[in-house]
Amino acid sequence: MYSFPIDYVEPVFRPPSEAKSLILPVTNGCSWNKCTFCEMYTQPQKKFRARKPEDVRKDIENAAKSLGGVKRVFLADGDAMVLPTRRLLEILGELNAAFPELQRVSSYCLPRNLAKKTVEELKQLREAGLKILYVGMESGDDEVLRRINKGETWESTRSALVKIREAGLTSSVMVLNGLGGETLSRQHAINTATLCNETQPDYLSTLVVSFPQGEARFREGFGADFVPLSQQGLFEEIKTFLEHLELDRTIFRSDHASNYLILKGTLGRDKQALLDQVNLAITSPGAVPLRAEWQRGL
Numbered sequence: 001m002y003s004f005p006i007d008y009v010e011p012v013f014r015p016p017s018e019a020k021s022l023i024l025p026v027t028n029g030c031s032w033n034k035c036t037f038c039e040m041y042t043q044p045q046k047k048f049r050a051r052k053p054e055d056v057r058k059d060i061e062n063a064a065k066s067l068g069g070v071k072r073v074f075l076a077d078g079d080a081m082v083l084p085t086r087r088l089l090e091i092l093g094e095l096n097a098a099f100p101e102l103q104r105v106s107s108y109c110l111p112r113n114l115a116k117k118t119v120e121e122l123k124q125l126r127e128a129g130l131k132i133l134y135v136g137m138e139s140g141d142d143e144v145l146r147r148i149n150k151g152e153t154w155e156s157t158r159s160a161l162v163k164i165r166e167a168g169l170t171s172s173v174m175v176l177n178g179l180g181g182e183t184l185s186r187q188h189a190i191n192t193a194t195l196c197n198e199t200q201p202d203y204l205s206t207l208v209v210s211f212p213q214g215e216a217r218f219r220e221g222f223g224a225d226f227v228p229l230s231q232q233g234l235f236e237e238i239k240t241f242l243e244h245l246e247l248d249r250t251i252f253r254s255d256h257a258s259n260y261l262i263l264k265g266t267l268g269r270d271k272q273a274l275l276d277q278v279n280l281a282i283t284s285p286g287a288v289p290l291r292a293e294w295q296r297g298l
Contacts, residue, residue, distance in 0.1 A: 005062035013040050014074050015134050015172065016256065018106060021072035022063060026056055026091055030078030032110055034149045036221040037138070037179065039213050041078055050083060057094055064098035071103045081113040081133065085121040092128035106132035111152050111160035122167030132170045135161060140195030141188045144180045147222045154195055161199035172203035175241075177259070178234050179209045182227040185237045193244035203251050204267070206241070208234060208258040210296075231260055231290075232282060238263075239278045242271060260290045 006024070014023055029041040029048040041048075063070065073095055080088070096102055107130070114122070139145055140154050164171045173196065180188035196204060211218060219226055229237060238254065238261070247267040252274070254263035261281050265274050281288045 140192035
């Protein structure tokens with residue numbers, strides 16, 4: 001009977017674009033794990049810890065024996081980049097030795113993880129095979145960030161993304177549509193767009209904030225004035241966001257399962273076409289294909 005070479009601590013998360021990657025856990029859980037909107041690593045078994053080097057090495061060796069030509073690896077869990085540069089270089093070296101056909105390694109990255117890493121260190125990681133960092137910006141508005149207990153600011157996120165670009169790494173940024181509710185919707189959209197303009201990410205995606213386990217934890221931090229955006233409110237917010245974006249060559253996606261309206265394009269080339277789609281969804285909802293509630297896998 002076949003047994004997968006890695007014994008994961010469930011649940012395991014990865015970006016949609018890493019569907020064909022080998023998921024290699026180098027940490028368990030998330031070192032911050034205080035964001036009130038996030039339910040990914042709240043289970044007891046996901047308490048944060050760095051995995052022992054010998055355990056990671058054994059997983060790599062077993063995967064090399066069982067899986068053959070691995071070309072992509074995603075370093076799990078929530079923020080492998082919290083590990084020291086020395087340790088990350090060791091892991092990358094072991095991966096390159098085990099998988100001769102390896103093309104890229106990627107990881108989630110909290111902005112705070114790069115505060116003590118220099119651009120030169122990031123260049124070393126890039127040269128060793130790290131190619132893509134997925135950054136949860138969530139919002140570029142400091143009030144929203146404070147209320148969701150993100151532990152980041154407009155400046156800390158800007159600084160991290162600038163380092164990523166200067167090191168020649170690819171950045172993939174995630175933003176949460178609806179995160180500020182009705183009260184903070186406009187400033188959330190505008191300030192997030194401003195931060196994106198400042199940092200020019202390579203990839204930008206929007207997801208709709210959702211609470212599969214209920215809103216109690218989120219509301220406790222955000223405040224009693226949180227009113228979720230309606231479907232039309234979400235469209236109005238994404239319109240404001242797009243209107244204020246001034247990007248050069250950013251691949252934009254709003255196609256995660258949480259989104260009602262699927263948007264794809266390159267910004268700024270396709271900015272007006274994307275705005276036309278959003279405006280049509282606002283003025284003539286029946287004229288644009290939208291996901292039904294049951295289709296929105298959260």
